[in-house]
Amino acid sequence: xxxxxxxxxxxxxxxxxxxxxxxxxIFRDRAGGKVRSLPRRRLKGSxxxxxxxxxxxxxxDLICLRAYAGQANTITLYHGRTGExxxxxxxxxxxxxxxxxxxxxxxxxxxxxxxxxxxxxGPGWQATFQVEAIARSCTVRQVLVxxxxxxxxxxxxxxxxxxxxxxxxxxxxVEEIEAESDILVLATDSTVPIINGGHIKDEVLVISMGANxxxxxxxxxxxxRRMDFVVTDDLPTAQTDSGDxxxxxxxxxxxxxxxxxxxxxxxxxAPQPRPKKIFFQSNGIADEDLAVGRFVLxxxxxxxxxxxxxxxx
Numbered sequence: 001x002x003x004x005x006x007x008x009x010x011x012x013x014x015x016x017x018x019x020x021x022x023x024x025x026i027f028r029d030r031a032g033g034k035v036r037s038l039p040r041r042r043l044k045g046s047x048x049x050x051x052x053x054x055x056x057x058x059x060x061d062l063i064c065l066r067a068y069a070g071q072a073n074t075i076t077l078y079h080g081r082t083g084e085x086x087x088x089x090x091x092x093x094x095x096x097x098x099x100x101x102x103x104x105x106x107x108x109x110x111x112x113x114x115x116x117x118x119x120x121x122g123p124g125w126q127a128t129f130q131v132e133a134i135a136r137s138c139t140v141r142q143v144l145v146x147x148x149x150x151x152x153x154x155x156x157x158x159x160x161x162x163x164x165x166x167x168x169x170x171x172x173x174v175e176e177i178e179a180e181s182d183i184l185v186l187a188t189d190s191t192v193p194i195i196n197g198g199h200i201k202d203e204v205l206v207i208s209m210g211a212n213x214x215x216x217x218x219x220x221x222x223x224x225r226r227m228d229f230v231v232t233d234d235l236p237t238a239q240t241d242s243g244d245x246x247x248x249x250x251x252x253x254x255x256x257x258x259x260x261x262x263x264x265x266x267x268x269x270a271p272q273p274r275p276k277k278i279f280f281q282s283n284g285i286a287d288e289d290l291a292v293g294r295f296v297l298x299x300x301x302x303x304x305x306x307x308x309x310x311x312x313x
Contacts, residue, residue, distance in 0.1 A: 002085040004308040005300060007092045013299040014094070016132050019101040019292055024266060026057070026291035027105060027233075031263040034058045037287050039237040045069070053237075055286035056080060057294075064290035066091065075286075075293045087297045091289065094296070098288040100129025102233055102262075103185065103207050106280040108137040109265045110231060112182050112203040113274075116141040118166075119181030121174070121195070121218075122188035122210065123147045123156035130185050130209070135164050138183065142167040146177045175199045186210055186218040193244070197223030202276055208244060209282040216243045219279070224248045229275035231260045237283040245281055 029035050037055040050069040056062065061080035068074070073091045078084065107115070111134075118140045120127055131143060143166050147153035150170070157168045171177045178184065178199035186194060188210040197219070200206070206227070211218040224230065224244065232238040238245050239256060248254045262280070270278070300307050 001309045001311055003087040003297065003300060004310060005087055005089045005296060007090040009300065009305060009307060010090060010093050010296050013296050013303075013305065014097065014292060016097065016101065016104075016129070016136060018295065019097050020104050020133060020136060022291040022295045023098055023101040023288050024105045024108075026287045027263040027266045029057060029059070030261070030287060031267040035287055037234070037285065039234060039285070040241055040283070053286040053289075055290045057287075057290060060294060062086070062290065062294055064286055064293060066286045066289045068095075075289050077290075077293055077297060087293070087300075089293050089296060091293075094292045095284070095289070096126055096129045098292045099126060099209060099282065099284050100133040101292075102282050102284070102288055103130050103209060103280070104133030104137040105266065106207060106231065106262060106282070107134045107183055107205060110229075110270060110278045110280060111138050111205045115139070115182035115205070117144065117180055117182045118142070119144045119146070119171075119177040119184040121146045121177060121184070121186045123153050124187060126209070127156065127185070127187040128160060130187050130207075131160060131164065134183060134185070135166070140164070140166055142169065144169050144171050144177050144180055146171050146174060183207065188218055189216065190218055191215055193217045193220035193223075195223055196220040197226045200226070200277065204276075205278045205280065207280045207282060209284070211243045211281070212241050212283045214241065214243045214246055217247070219244050221248050221251050221253050224279060225253050227277045227279040229260065229270065229278045230254060230258070230281070231262055231265060231278065232281040233262050233283055234285045234287075235259055235261060237285055238281055241283050242281050
């Protein structure tokens with residue numbers, strides 16, 4: 001019997017603290033050779049695009065197939081030995097939750113030792129998860145926010161300040177947020193670079209999570225050139241999807257073999273002496289989907305949550 005698990009149930013069964021735990025564990029499993037995955041592939045239809053990616057974890061023997069197009073966004077969990085479908089899960093909430101958690105894990109291991117100022121460019125839906133995850137991973141005392149729409153920026157700060165006890169500040173320029181941030185997150189859908197790194201601190205972690213297609217761009221080649229250490233969640237995915245890194249590679253600014261997978265830093269930490277300027281490119285990968293999806297499935301079973309069961313698809 002396969003379970004159909006909707007977004008309402010996922011919101012009840014997993015929160016950010018738990019997502020941080022399971023996402024960090026899946027990166028440890030990657031480092032231990034327990035995970036195999038397929039990077040994202042895209043198929044364009046007449047108007048919409050189908051995106052698919054997959055991952056398998058050996059201890060669980062679960063295969064996760066993530067597929068999304070337009071408003072349809074699901075994972076299907078298969079038993080690795082029998083091929084039986086264990087669950088189909090709505091990822092509307094979970095995909096944003098695990099993307100935030102990946103940034104939280106990166107901040108935990110790559111953020112400056114005394115990171116207290118979090119800068120955020122792009123105060124939208126995904127930004128709420130970025131802020132929560134990083135605030136739970138680092139000692140955030142101040143959050144700076146820059147957005148193109150002042151009304152939306154103020155509304156974002158007003159809502160988020162109810163849940164996070166920090167000093168909140170709307171900044172008026174990209175240069176200001178660069179100059180003051182210890183950790184700087186870009187959560188946009190921009191197709192042109194937003195920052196070039198000319199004003200960043202001597203010690204800083206820059207996280208880009210919006211530029212996850214070749215046509216998307218959040219940071220310039222100049223910023224990447226200034227970095228001492230470049231990390232990504234999955235190198236094969238970065239080579240096909242990370243617009244900024246693809247351009248930097250073509251320009252000779254970076255070489256793919258020099259990029260460091262996030263799992264290596266999770267297991268071993270940043271190299272010593274510690275790099276001062278670090279860039280993390282988050283692409284969003286099926287390993288993370290498997291981590292949160294499997295946790296939700298286990299909670300449904302453990303707590304006997306009422307979920308629709310189907311015997312045939």
